[in-house]
Amino acid sequence: MYTHVNVYTSPAIHGAAEELLSPPLRPYNITCIWAENLPEDMRVAVIGAGVIGLATAQSIYEQYHSIVSPLTIEVYADCFTPLTTSDGAAGLWQPYLYNKGNVQETEWNKQTFDYLLSCLSSPESIQMGIFLQSGYNLCTEPAPDPSFKDIVLGFRQLTERELQMFPGYNHGWFNTALMVEGKAYLPWLMDWLQKRGVTFYHRKIKSFKELAETGADVIINCTGVRSGELQPDPELKPGRGQIVKVDAPWLKHWIITHSSTESVYNSPYIIPGSRLVTVGGIFQLENWSEQNNSTDHKKIWESACQLEPSLKHARIVEDWAGLRPVRSKVRLERETIQSGATTIEVIHNYGHGGFGLTIHRGCAQEAARLFGQIVEKGKGPKARL
Amino acid sequence: MKSVRVVVVGAGVIGFSTAVCIAEALPFCSVTLLAEKFSPDTTSDGAAGILFAAEFPDIPMERQKRWFKYSFDHLLAIAQSKHSPEAGVMLTSGWQIFRDIPADKKPFWSEFVIGFRVMTDSELKRFPDHTFGQAFTTIKCECSSYLPWLEKSFRKAGGQVERRKLNSLEELINSYEIIVNCSGLGSKTLVGDNKVYPVRGQVLKVEAPWLKHFIRDGDGKTYIYPGIHSVTVGGTRQEGDWRLQADEGDTKGILERCSGLEPSISKAKVLSEWVGLRPGRRNPRVEKELVQLQGRRVPVVHNYGHGGWGVTLAWGTALDALGLVRQCLHEMPLQANL
Numbered sequence: 001m002y003t004h005v006n007v008y009t010s011p012a013i014h015g016a017a018e019e020l021l022s023p024p025l026r027p028y029n030i031t032c033i034w035a036e037n038l039p040e041d042m043r044v045a046v047i048g049a050g051v052i053g054l055a056t057a058q059s060i061y062e063q064y065h066s067i068v069s070p071l072t073i074e075v076y077a078d079c080f081t082p083l084t085t086s087d088g089a090a091g092l093w094q095p096y097l098y099n100k101g102n103v104q105e106t107e108w109n110k111q112t113f114d115y116l117l118s119c120l121s122s123p124e125s126i127q128m129g130i131f132l133q134s135g136y137n138l139c140t141e142p143a144p145d146p147s148f149k150d151i152v153l154g155f156r157q158l159t160e161r162e163l164q165m166f167p168g169y170n171h172g173w174f175n176t177a178l179m180v181e182g183k184a185y186l187p188w189l190m191d192w193l194q195k196r197g198v199t200f201y202h203r204k205i206k207s208f209k210e211l212a213e214t215g216a217d218v219i220i221n222c223t224g225v226r227s228g229e230l231q232p233d234p235e236l237k238p239g240r241g242q243i244v245k246v247d248a249p250w251l252k253h254w255i256i257t258h259s260s261t262e263s264v265y266n267s268p269y270i271i272p273g274s275r276l277v278t279v280g281g282i283f284q285l286e287n288w289s290e291q292n293n294s295t296d297h298k299k300i301w302e303s304a305c306q307l308e309p310s311l312k313h314a315r316i317v318e319d320w321a322g323l324r325p326v327r328s329k330v331r332l333e334r335e336t337i338q339s340g341a342t343t344i345e346v347i348h349n350y351g352h353g354g355f356g357l358t359i360h361r362g363c364a365q366e367a368a369r370l371f372g373q374i375v376e377k378g379k380g381p382k383a384r385l
Numbered sequence: 386m387k388s389v390r391v392v393v394v395g396a397g398v399i400g401f402s403t404a405v406c407i408a409e410a411l412p413f414c415s416v417t418l419l420a421e422k423f424s425p426d427t428t429s430d431g432a433a434g435i436l437f438a439a440e441f442p443d444i445p446m447e448r449q450k451r452w453f454k455y456s457f458d459h460l461l462a463i464a465q466s467k468h469s470p471e472a473g474v475m476l477t478s479g480w481q482i483f484r485d486i487p488a489d490k491k492p493f494w495s496e497f498v499i500g501f502r503v504m505t506d507s508e509l510k511r512f513p514d515h516t517f518g519q520a521f522t523t524i525k526c527e528c529s530s531y532l533p534w535l536e537k538s539f540r541k542a543g544g545q546v547e548r549r550k551l552n553s554l555e556e557l558i559n560s561y562e563i564i565v566n567c568s569g570l571g572s573k574t575l576v577g578d579n580k581v582y583p584v585r586g587q588v589l590k591v592e593a594p595w596l597k598h599f600i601r602d603g604d605g606k607t608y609i610y611p612g613i614h615s616v617t618v619g620g621t622r623q624e625g626d627w628r629l630q631a632d633e634g635d636t637k638g639i640l641e642r643c644s645g646l647e648p649s650i651s652k653a654k655v656l657s658e659w660v661g662l663r664p665g666r667r668n669p670r671v672e673k674e675l676v677q678l679q680g681r682r683v684p685v686v687h688n689y690g691h692g693g694w695g696v697t698l699a700w701g702t703a704l705d706a707l708g709l710v711r712q713c714l715h716e717m718p719l720q721a722n723l
Binding site: 158159252310312 | 468499502614
């Protein structure tokens with residue numbers, strides 16, 4: 001039985017490829033694909049340095065740096081860690097309860113979970129900000145099992161005794177999930193990329209054309225909530241969130257509540273991190289304010305203390321407000337834009353709402369696959385015949 | 386009516402739990418807690434304090450279940466309240482894993498902890514050397530906070546505290562009518578119980594705030610218990626070993642074994658080492674007796690010998706001891722009540 005391997009090779013490196021493929025690599029069934037049309041030099045410009053932008057750069061590098069040579073990847077952003085939306089997120093891997101038929105997104109969520117789980121055994125897991133944490137999803141009335149029940153570890157219904165611990169909630173689930181803290185994960189990703197030659201530019205990009213004119217072959221649009229500034233998108237809206245970060249190291253479980261009357265994230269949640277606990281429960285659609293609001297603070301704090309009385313003794317460290325890039329579904333697709341005589345290849349990867357960290361790897365891999373389509377077409381402006 | 390004077394000997398988790406039970410339930414008694422060592426210098430202080438039981442061979446199962454259940458429910462109420470951080474009592478979830486499938490897959494205490502279930506195959510993948518596991522939520526009770534909190538409750542209930550080294554129970558008979566002996570390993574000399582022996586335990590405290598679950602090997606020798614400010618990793622179970630200094634070989638062994646279960650431990654900063662001598666005994670001694678002291682028959686209630694299960698059984702055995710004190714009160718000759 002053979003393992004099938006495709007080897008993309010070009011005239012320039014065919015000799016070296018032959019050597020690599022001789023025994024002992026057999027018995028692999030190797031197909032040499034003469035890729036005369038593969039571009040030998042490509043410049044990829046990623047706009048956005050949140051988790052989506054950085055992870056997409058990583059996936060493209062992983063999958064194509066040995067196929068396209070040289071592959072130049074540049075990341076342009078108006079803000080970098082620790083000031084991105086990804087940095088403010090608590091970092092709990094958990095999709096919305098129900099995927100409303102969007103099985104594609106559930107698959108990307110699963111890929112991300114499995115990927116993060118495999119990172120746990122890496123010696124770099126702590127630097128990556130990845131660790132396991134268990135907790136409670138609480139509902140005010142019986143609800144169908146969530147879309148992630150078979151993805152997380154040890155999923156089960158809550159026992160009577162557990163429900164008694166949370167008055168006002170009569171149904172829910174317990175499971176072990178993963179945490180991926182943006183404040184550690186983003187710097188780790190940037191370091192990973194930097195070591196492999198990816199360069200970063202602190203600059204606000206005003207148009208796709210601007211980058212195309214400087215010679216970018218493919219543009220990856222990971223501009224999150226401000227994507228509308230590059231290309232109007234009526235489906236993209238800010239979902240404002242506010243959180244309070246407190247010092248409460250005796251808390252070791254996350255607690256997410258769900259209300260049938262409130263929208264997701266507008267119900268209290270408490271998520272312990274590696275150092276501080278994130279307390280939240282605000283979701284305001286179409287509110288663009290990134291300022292902390294004292295009414296919101298009061299609402300968050302009072303409902304959280306009701307949920308977890310011991311919070312009364314917690315030292316409040318800081319408040320933070322951020323804008324989730326909310327969209328009916330993630331925009332992850334190619335677009336070929338005609339600008340005069342030139343064609344601009346764009347891959348959109350934005351609109352991940354409150355589940356960017358949860359879905360990032362699956363989306364990044366898909367974006368890389370779309371990039372691969374462009375590579376294989378050989379229609380990049382610098383393709384050599 | 387002159388109040389009956391009760392003295393509780395020992396300021397560990399057993400002594401203070403028992404003292405609080407008595408002082409709160411018997412307001413007409415004057416209760417004094419007397420000990421040489423107080424927190425943070427007791428055996429209880431170094432214990433990780435995870436609620437988790439073992440089976441004693443000679444105690445009726447109903448009584449053991451009661452001990453565990455009452456202790457658990459008592460501490461659960463504290464963990465759920467706003468007093469949780471001050472008392473050092475919190476909820477903790479995690480896994481107990483076994484290399485070989487144990488004979489008893491569902492131990493007696495499984496019905497009293499929260500959410501007890503067998504681990505799934507995907508959960509066990511992280512532990513390739515282990516073939517079976519149990520997942521549950523239990524309580525962690527950190528005595529360095531819990532003992533001062535108990536003392537606060539004790540004083541509030543009118544209790545008095547005295548720091549004193551006791552060489553013999555005879556020193557107490559002129560000041561107290563009932564003696565409650567919670568002297569742990571000290572019972573060996575204080576009441577001459579040669580069935581008590583030390584079980585040496587060494588632990589390390591490491592800084593690993595990203596660890597949120599406990600992991601315990603079913604053999605009891607390797608465990609990782611995340612606490613409020615540090616993670617306790619251990620351990621050792623050396624019977625008859627009286628050494629109180631940390632052993633370098635033990636430290637190395639603990640770090641190796643714990644890193645085997647949780648690789649990130651090898652990256653954790655070691656904050657401190659600690660050694661405690663568990664008051665080992667075949668069964669805990671929770672019973673009353675009349676002791677001949679200087680010509681008098683003095684009622685003594687014993688509550689000691691809990692081994693490595695002191696925190697786990699403290700409240701349940703304290704309630705039993707309270708019951709025994711009540712019996713002593715009923716049986717006392719009338720002149721004590723004048």
